Amino acid sequence: MDINSIQAIDIKVIPNRANIDDLKYISTGEDAVKINREEGKIIANSFKEGKSDIYVIDGKSNVKSNVITIKVIDKKAQALKKKKQQSIKSSKKITYVYISRTGSKYHSNKYCSHMRKPDKVDMKKAKAAGYTPCKKCY
Template sequence: MKRKIFKGLKFLGIGFIVLIVIGMIFGGESLDKIHIDSKHLKMDVNEEKEIALIFSPEDAHLSIDDFQLNHDGIVEIKDIKDHQLIIKSLKKSGDVTLQYKDNNIKSNAITIQVVDQKALAALEKQKEEEAKEKAEQLAKEKAEEEAKQKEATKKAEEEAKQKEAAKKAEEEKQKKASEQKQNTTNTSSKTKSNTTTSTKTTQTHNETSSMVYIPKTGKKYHSNPNCSNMKNPRQVSITEAKRRHYEPCKKCYR
């Protein structure tokens, strides 16, 4: 019985020694501190990158399970090799925070931004095309507006010319009407004057050429020498009779 117990203890001791040796070979020393040598990392989808790790002691063993991400489905941790943390972005775009946490040991936290460069390029191209189309549309609208303004200005100028021409025509018409009226007035005045002059001339001629009879006594001149029983009346011109203040006989000049 003692022999079996001794034999068991012997195997247990050997196993403990083996475990110590394996721990010394593969486990390394305990981690004191760790730093992820980056602040902000930008990646394209489906891209793999390496991030430098600074930690002490340098032979400390690190596990990828101790690197934590605050969101899943954006980045995955692939491996740790030669003080480099190998990560790969997936198909999903977004921001994720990476940090090492193991018991009381924590690293700094870094932000990893994953973007779909192809999608961004397509979106940028679409925006450029939309901006180009908008610029072309604005240029077209501006050209149309300028054409409308030009046409409106031309129409306004033509209307102004037509109004000016109509105004001149009206002024010319009024001028001609005024001249015609003045000519008519002048002609009428001239005709009236000529008529008056002619009448006066005729009257004067008649008065000069007409002969009347004046009596020896009295102040009436007669066209009939026998009127009022005149005896031996004197024949003179009517002008002469008027000059002598003779008045026409009411019987002779009714």
């Protein structure tokens, strides 16, 4: 469930003649999900990320319903986090360049300046070794 949203959950009471006015609605994570009853449904309101188990208890017999676990996430924050992680990954990509054994320039094209069997190296390493960019390639 997305943060700051509302979800309606149908309630099916068996036997049909049971009195639903005696039911207690429980949410174990009230800080994440608050619930209330409206016309035979549980209305779950989410407020912050977290988990909550919701269920119903009969006030007279203490019979407990099935438990529904609701996980609340902030989809926008998750998307931004994923985008940031992808940006970090792409910034860590290695750019390779070509250098000749005798030249002082690095090239983006291994065929530039008629090089023969150039070495493919990391651009950072080429710069650290004193190579400068080729004017034809860059």
